[in-house]
Amino acid sequence: MATSEAHRDAKKSPRNTGSSSNGNNLSPNPGVPSFYKPDNPSSNSSTIASNDQTRSDRSNYNRGISVNSSNQPTTGINSNTDDMIGKTVQFGKDSYVIRGYITCGEHQLFALECERFITGYSDLCPKCGKKHVELRRNRGFYASVNSVYNALGQQQLEKERLQGRKKIEQLVSITDNLPPLDRPVLGENKGIEGDSNSCYMDATIFCMFAYCNVFDSLLHMETDKNSIEKLQQLLRDNIVHVLRSNIGFVERDALYNLRAQLSEATGDPSFKEKEKDPSEFLRALEEHFHYAPLKTIPPDQSPNPNASNITGEHTEEMLMISLSHYIERPSMLTHIMAHLFRLYNHYTIQNPFDAGKLVMDGMEKHLYDRSLQTSGSACLYYVVDSFQSESDIMLEKYNDYLKRLLVTILNAMNAHLQHSPMIRNGLLTISRMQMHVPNHIMSAFEQTVIVLIKFIQLYLNDDVVHEQNLLHNALSVLNHVACSVDGQEKLFIGQAGAIEVAVGIVRRFLIKKTSCEIVEVAWTLLWNITDETAENCRRFIEDNNGLQTFHDCLDLWSDKRDLVRNILGLLGNVAEVKELRHYLVTPLHMEKFRILLKRSQENDIEIPYNCGGILANILSDGLEAWTISSSIEQYIVNQEIYDSVQTWDLHRQRTINYRSLSPILRLLNENYPSGCIMWAVWAMTNLTTVLPEKYCTLVRSENGEPLLSQILYSDKMSEPIRNLAQAALANVQRFYDPPIPMDIAPNDGLEI
Structure with missing residues (x-):
């Protein structure tokens, strides 16, 4: 018969979004920087002239008021707030220009503007x-006076620290080649010695040259x-040789000069000024020396100067190398997948399919590592998302890939049915596949059905505690699968236990009277x-006491229009099976059907239509099947x-x-x-009117026109019935033979 439209969940994905101040809901305020620390409200009160005094480089009023110097750090910074306007202060890796000074209530603030978004x-x-000071949107914020003075003080100290540096020629230097290292550099x-924030470089160099000779080339x-x-x-004579010599101690100025020289060689000034990741330092050596460090290469593999061999999390390439290199270490893989997820999540990944293959390698290798499976499945969700714009030809090339992805997700779900994050990720990924690559679900149809039913069964048996939305999602995904198949596949879903779990869920919530x-x-x-599966209808009626469940739901939720429509849709499928119709012919059931037949809200005919279909099928069996004449006469129901x-x-x-119009x-x-x-006949006319492309085609392909003609020309039929039959035939004729426009006649001289 008919099925309902497939339910689909909206796109969900784990995103971390922040919000900014809107001027109204200010407590708590997620837009306040982490380094915003209100000044002591009890101090400086005598110097504040008003509740809102603002000075900036864009306004020239209220000059001459300064903050009490006793409330500022003694760093040598000019304490007059007027002189601070236009100065640059460093917070983290970003620079900010001071645009104004304000007092807001008890707090003294500087208005800052970042150099970037x-x-x-x-x-x-x-x-x-x-808005005290005009700042560019998404670049400005306010920081406490003390935090700004502290930052400026640190900048000044750093500037003073850089004064008096030794030049390269003043450093300790050992130019003679030393023998290979035969033992680690150890001892007091x-x-x-570190140079400011050079710890990432100090540690890397020490690991490279204080323990082995691998990097000596x-x-x-x-x-x-x-x-x-x-x-x-500089690296050889002033650092490595000194480190390996009797001296054994490399002074900080050597690192300072190395960083300056590296900045010059690479054209990247950040090596001289900022803290970086060790992988960035290794990558710079690799690129400019055309040398692949052996540290990350398996023993049986030679260095490849044309390809990166550095693991890390700084770039996509490093992450992919790391996934391959650490395949035997699940904790490392989990960490790497978490970083890879950020690239997927922000849609900045360049090779989503290649990275997805490596993720699947790790998930298959460590099936029972719950954290790894959860992180990996989050990445695979976005891999599926990457297919949404691919052509059918491209999707055909990825058949095996998509089947492997689906099986990987299903195996992970099956292994971790009691872990909510894994189940959530798995359901979202399968739902995404149903949206973007629906045909590929069939590549693992049976496994998909079994895993989903197993999860729902665990929920029913109280063997797992999950939030209800996961149950809703599991049922929705299983329902979508059921919508996509027919015949033997529907029969398999019933045999796998879907009817039992669905009825069980209904009964569970009947008891709770919720959800x-x-x-x-x-x-x-x-x-x-x-739908068109008689055995599944029998399972519902005979094996699961389905009609009692129908009555219980109707008693509790008779006002829920969609719920009642769905119940009657199922009973319509039952009514199409001749061997099962007698279960519906009871005074109790018939009375319910008669009430629902007359139920109409704002011209909504879903419930009356489904109910009418049930009664029409029952009436088609004739008077001999009408076993309740003593209670309700058949002719009364017929007239209704x-x-x-x-x-x-x-x-x-x-x-x-409708898949078919045969019922x-x-x-x-x-x-x-x-x-x-x-x-x-009303159903035929309605369907060919509202969806002619689909149902006019079905009428003709299923030989419906002769049947409609028989009704049209029958002397037994009433005029309303014949009119509907004529309208349905006209719809089909109009669809296949569109009328000629009124201003063009067949003999207007057109060549045919």
Whole structure:
């Protein structure tokens, strides 16, 4: 018969979004920088002239008021706030220009403007929500006076520290080649003195040259670039040789000069000024010396100077190398996948499919590592998302890839059914596949069904504690699968236990008297898996006491329109099975159907239509099957159907979806009761009116026109029935033979 439209969840994904001040809801305020620390409200009160005094480089009023110097750090910075306007202060890696000074209530603040776009901050005051100083949007915020003075003080100390540096020629230097290292550099006062924030470089160099000779060729290889040669000489003579000599201690000025020389050689000034990742330092050596460090290469593999061999998390390439290199270490893989997820999440990844393959390698290798499976599945969600714009030809090339991805997700879910994050990621990924690559779900159809049913069964048995939205998602995904198949596949879903778990879910929430939304999805699933599948209908009626569940739901949720529609859709499927119709012919059931037939809200015919279909099928069996004449006469029900159908809007679109019209065409028999025929001919006319492209085609392909013609020209039929039959035939004729425009006649001289 018919199925309901597939339910689909909206796109969900784990995103970390921040918000900025809006001037109204200011407490707590996520837009306040972490280094915002209100000044002591008890101090400086005598120097504040008003509640809102603002000075900036964009305004020239209220000059001459300064903050009490006793409330500022003694760093030698000029304490007059007027003189601070226009200065640059460093917070972290970013520089900010001071645009103004304000007092807001008890707080003294500087208005700062970043050199780049920053997220999470607005140009509004974090205390009152006002715009005291004109700042560029998403670049400005307010910081306490003390935090700004502290930062400036640190900058000045750093500047003073850099004064008096030794030049390269003043450093300790050992030019003679030393013998290969035969033992690690150990002992008191042995090592490399750090230069400010150079710890990442100190530690890397010490690991490279204080414990082994693997990297020594880097010190002696030929180079044709002067800046690289100077860098190599400085590293060799002033650092490594000194470290390995009896001196054993490398002074900080050597690192200072090495960083300066590296900045010159690479054209990247950040090596001289900022803290960086060790992988960035290694990458610079690799690129400019054309040398691949052996540290990250397996013993049986030679260095490849044309490809990176550095693991790390700084770039996508490093992450992919790390995934391959650490395949035997699940904790490392989990960490790497978390970084890779950020690239997927921000849609900045360049090779989503290649990275996804490496993620699947790790997930298959460590199936029972829960954290790894969760991180990996989060990445695979975005891999599927990357297919949404691919052509059918491209998707065909990825058949094996997508099947492997689906199986990997299903295996992970099956291994961690009690872990909510894994189940959530798995359901979202499968749902995404149903949206972007629906045909590929069939590549692992049976496994998909079994895993989903197993999860729902665990929920029913109280063997797992999950939030209800996961149950809703699992039912929705299973329902979508049921919508996509027919015949033997639907039968398999029923045999796998879907009917039992769906009815079980309904009964669970009947007891709780809550979560009607989940019950609605469960009935939708039952509607879809019983469509044209007599055995599944029998399972519902005979094995699961389905009619009692129908009555219980109707008693509790009779006002839920979609829920009642879904229940009646399922019973419509049951009514199409001749061997099961007798279960519906009872005074209790018939009374319910008669009430629902007459139920109409704002011209909504979904419930009356489904109910009419049930009664029409029952009437088609004749008087001999009508076993309740002592309670309800058949002719009364027949007339009620006939009268109700004529009140329905023929142009009303509905959610019902017929794969075949044969269940309706069967009822176009002039020997059947008039109410039965009226319902069937109205259905044919409505369907060919609102969706002619689909249903006019079905009418012709399933030989429906002769049946409609028989009704049209039958002397037994009433005029309303014949009119509907004529309208349905006209719809089909119009679809296949569009009328000629009125201003063009067949003999207007056109060549055919």
